[in-house]
Amino acid sequence: MRDAAELSPHLGGFDLSLARPGNPAIMAVINRTTDSFYESASTAEEAIDAVETAAQEGAHIVDIGGVRAGRGREISIAEEIDRVCPVIEAVAHSHPNVLISVDTWRHEVAQAACAAGAGLLNDTWAGVDPELASVAARNDVGIVCSHTGGLSPRTDAHRNRYGLTAGEVVDRTLAGVIGLAEAALDAGVAAEKIIIDPTPDFGKNTYQSLRLLRELQRFTETRFRVLLAISRKDFVGEAIGGVEPAQRLHGTIAATALAVAEGAAMIRTHDVRATADAIDVTLAITGDAVPKHTVRGLR
Template sequence: MTIIDCAGNRIDLKRPRIMGILNVTPDSFSDGGDFISRDVALARARTMVDEGADFLDIGGESTRPGAQAVSEQEELDRVIPVIEAIASEIPVPISVDTSKAAVMRHAVAAGAGLINDVMALRDEGALAVARELDVPVCLMHMQGLPRTMQHDPQYRDVVAEVMAFLRSRVDACLAEGIARNKLLLDPGFGFGKSLLHNLTLLRHLDRFSELQLPLLVGISRKSMIGAVLDDAPVDQRLFGGLACAVMAVERGAAIIRTHDVKPTVDAVRMSHAVISVEA
């Protein structure tokens, strides 16, 4: 599969694409509180598209380690006005970052064309609603829940176990009647994984090609970068994040999810140019 249709916005994945992150939350680990206002969020969306974002990923509930859950209504109040505003003005596919079936339904009605679910459609009603909405869905691996996922994550073989989980969720989607060409996969960097687990996943990311579905990778500004770079704070993790983005593209990632759109666009384009040269 090289083309995904996000509610009429068709994106060719023959070259790697960039998904810009727009969190309309007060407590996300990097940009919490920065884009709560509808107008500020819309301005940020315009900037990211100008910088080269192919998708915009809108989230209304933080999934950082230790994050507390928010109510369905609160999440709707955060994301729906922003999705409506962006969809009315910007012709770029909108992804809604949610695990709640009702938020999925309302977000797609408001203009979202892709569901990005850290729970991989395991919440009540999510599978059925995803089938009904008939938009692409990104299934992510997470061990545990955001509140507890980093307490002491354990794997015997992190790559094999993450792949097995994603296979099982693909099978669940197919059994529900969701078309295979609607699915994308995310190994879930930082979601119930130690530094070694994260580094191992990135080192062996090419193995995920066995699943024969587009791979979305989100490492931007995450703690794994800070841990390697002498406890670098969030605002000093750009260059480490660019290195991870390049390695992910070299290992087959189709979409890079990032806070830092323009630098990532340049790094990914350069990497793809080299990869594309015929031997």
């Protein structure tokens, strides 16, 4: 594995500063797992193929994870590194213009991923390992600050502490991600490389996740750019009527359009092409972009 100093950024892929309201970046989910809730790439070869497809369909960032978010068998640090780092290194060589993110909460995995070519640490477990921000600073990479309502890694929300419909979830989520963002600043991470994610479903029931989407502007009005990870999540399925992840695409696209209109700077998705189309139409409607092909009634 190459030393981090030999790599051109994380230092070479998609520039995080290009992701902003009115010009959101697409982050493709690449699950280098065998038990993810929707799609998994059980081998490194399958994961690399999934990256190829995502890049062709318009992904700017690929988020490579080696451990299922929910409950499952224990995955050691060494096994997680073995799952993600060969894929990261291969993608760094084959797709130098794609930013590589690693979905991990462990600083040891994050350091190995940076050495392999990752340029963004997607900490989906809300700073449970406080050394993660130091890894981001030391390697000059970005970090995603999430909110889980106090959940430990790999646990599921059950009877969470906010109550069924309490609006305090927005206040507490905003305070949580801002607190982590400020800790990252204190650790030496540049402000433009810090992303906040309200993290629907994590430590939240469906009412609360919907409330976060309804008040997303409170997050987009901060100094930090917002990532929204909503692809095929449970709150989408329950809003529709209890459907399984495979039937949640249309609902996800509706939520995506709303999030983009409210100023999300990144959208994490399993469905790159559909998400790209949703973003194009939303931005054309809001006036943040022009239609890509206009002939109707013009000639």
